[in-house]
Amino acid sequence: MTDTLALFQVFVRVVEAGSFTRVAAEQNSSQPTVSRQIAALEEHLGARLFIRTTRKLTLTDDGRGFYDRARLALEAVSEAEEAVGRRRARPSGTLRLATPVVFGRLRVIPHLKAFFARYPGVSVDLVMNDGYADLIEEAIDLAIRSGAIPDTALIAKRIASTRRVVVASPAYLQGRSIPQHPRDLAGHNCVAFSRAAAAVHWPFDGPDGPLSHEVKGTFRTQNSEGTREAVMSGLGIGLLPIWHFTDEIETGRVVVLLAAFEPKPAPIHAVYPSRRLLPQKTRVMLDFLERQFARDPTLNPPEKHGATA
Secondary structure (H helix, E strand, O other), X not given: OHHHHHHHXXXXXXXXXXXXXXXXXXXXXXXXXXXXXXXXXXXXXXXXXXXXXXXXXXXXXXXXXXXXXXXXXXXXXXHHHHHHHOOOOOOOEEEEEEEOHHHHHHHHHHHHHHHHHHOOXXXXXXXXXXXXXXXXXXXXXXXXXXXXXXOOOOEEEEEEEEOEEEEXXXXXXXXXXXXXXXXXXXXXXXXEEOOOOOOEEEEEEEOOEEEEEEEOOOOEEOOHHHHHHHHHOOOOEEEEXXXXXXXXXXXXXXXXXXXXXXOOOEEEEEEEOOOOOOOHHHHHHHHHHHHHHHOOHHHOOOOOOOOOO
């Protein structure tokens, strides 16, 4: 069984690396050795897993099906081993953690003192960026991402969700009509948070179901901190997660609009390269953040809300 699992590991790495030669270098072996290992696995299974040419390595139908199952099998073995190892090992090392800018400032950094007290052997290198960091290229151990996760080879675990609210400052609303429907935003200056230069559409979920409206304005930024400050400064109306403005909503410094059309909560995921051999430092941070977020009402909303303001 151990030898078979070793062949599973070689096969999965070849698929992920896309190269026999690259895997051979990782193993400090040779390309013919990796080829023999794959051939042994194919003989064991009685099926061809790859189609090889001088330029390309392609999975067969059997290979694609086996890859999914082999990866799950390896993850199950790894998790079983880690379950035992976690009781005996003390987490240590530097953890590179990536978060959106405002989320990191308001919802991660305040918890780190408790984390360090519990895990003194772990240090944190916090990468705060509203773009999607390349986990492999930037050596990120764990990333927190809001919204839908593209279908990638990364592992994504949903650990929370957040309300998204349309907000404006009283200074901006003074002398202006209060929007009652998303279409009324056409007469307002909207602060766009977008990483692209294309038109910006805001999602809503009204009495008749989901809808989307294009919004326009004189200010756009790809930074959530900038969007928040623009709303606070009275530049226009914004759509952001509610935890950007928890205190400001309570004190009246910003007003929630279009509550009857509030979008459905956005999921928040922890994203990491692989479940296999997940480092202890990553595992304990993942578990820690999940526990902290579970206690935060802004990160555990019900599916739909009534009017807020």
